Amino acid sequence: MTHEQQQVQPDPCLPCQELALAGAVANAEYDWSRATDCRVLMKRHRESGECAAGQPA
Numbered sequence: 652m653t654h655e656q657q658q659v660q661p662d663p664c665l666p667c668q669e670l671a672l673a674g675a676v677a678n679a680e681y682d683w684s685r686a687t688d689c690r691v692l693m694k695r696h697r698e699s700g701e702c703a704a705g706q707p708a
């Protein structure tokens with residue numbers, strides 16, 4: 652198996668998935684402050700350069 656990095660499926664990194672899920676749950680529960688927290692954490696996570704999804708903030 653000499654696969655180099657495949658660009659076939661964009662795989663969002665785990666923190667992104669968790670934050671997106673937490674934000675969706677917070678929205679569903681009308682917990683706006685928690686939803687905002689998730690957005691801030693997501694932004695900070697991406698700006699920190701540790702995001703594996705490779706999406707510039």
Ligand SMILES: [Zn+2]
Pocket residue numbers: 663664665666667696697701702703704
């Ligand atoms: Zn990420």
